[in-house]
Amino acid sequence: MPEFPTLIDQINALLPQTQCGQCSFQGCRPYAEAIASGVADINQCPPGGDEGIRDLADLLGVSPKPLNTHFGVHKPASVAFIVEEDCIGCTKCIAACPVDAILGAAKFMHTVIASECTGCELCIAPCPVDCIIMQPAPPTNADGHRAQKSAQAKRRYDARCLRKEKEEVEKAERAKKKKQALLAANLRRNMPKA
Ligand code: SF4
Numbered sequence: 001m002p003e004f005p006t007l008i009d010q011i012n013a014l015l016p017q018t019q020c021g022q023c024s025f026q027g028c029r030p031y032a033e034a035i036a037s038g039v040a041d042i043n044q045c046p047p048g049g050d051e052g053i054r055d056l057a058d059l060l061g062v063s064p065k066p067l068n069t070h071f072g073v074h075k076p077a078s079v080a081f082i083v084e085e086d087c088i089g090c091t092k093c094i095a096a097c098p099v100d101a102i103l104g105a106a107k108f109m110h111t112v113i114a115s116e117c118t119g120c121e122l123c124i125a126p127c128p129v130d131c132i133i134m135q136p137a138p139p140t141n142a143d144g145h146r147a148q149k150s151a152q153a154k155r156r157y158d159a160r161c162l163r164k165e166k167e168e169v170e171k172a173e174r175a176k177k178k179k180q181a182l183l184a185a186n187l188r189r190n191m192p193k194a
């Protein structure tokens with residue numbers, strides 16, 4: 001964050017950073033941008049619940065209001081758990097987890113790092129064998145300070161985004177080199193023989 005955080009940064013810092021999308025935006029920052037521009041209301045984040053709405057209301061100098069249940073209901077903290085004997089090692093849950101809280105490799109069973117899981121539930125739908133279930137969060141997750149937990153989730157989410165960006169750049173570089181090599185090979189093949 002810059003030395004003087006923008007309003008969007010300040011709003012984003014109050015959001016839970018699960019990136020779950022229940023607010024109808026593609027993650028916490030897009031929702032923060034929508035609030036700052038007046039497109040979205042402050043009561044659209046079920047994971048943040050009433051406490052989150054109060055924090056946003058205080059920051060923006062408006063009155064708090066009840067959570068709009070059209071976007072979902074506030075639930076107790078939970079974490080994902082993989083029934084390992086049923087896992088087929090497809091890695092789809094890893095691809096879906098915004099905070100890299102799942103460990104595993106292709107064709108090997110996967111496991112959730114409970115202390116890093118935000119309970120966003122984004123890994124559940126992609127699992128082809130329905131072997132991910134939600135369980136009550138351990139006390140270490142459930143009792144932590146909200147701001148501390150969301151800052152930790154944001155750090156992991158930002159790190160994942162950076163890694164993904166780097167992977168995309170590397171993939172594009174590899175594709176470019178392959179194309180250049182193919183072009184060079186074609187040129188050599190079509191050159192008249194001396
Ligand atoms: S945690 Fe809240 S703000 Fe972030 S994506 Fe989920 S609903 Fe939206």
Ligand code: SF4
Nearest residue numbers: 097117118120121123
């Ligand atoms: S393990 Fe599942 S529920 Fe936990 S943070 Fe990752 S995607 Fe969300």
Ligand code: SF4
Nearest residue numbers: 087088090091093127
């Ligand atoms: S999506 Fe399900 S089956 Fe695939 S690796 Fe994850 S837990 Fe295992």
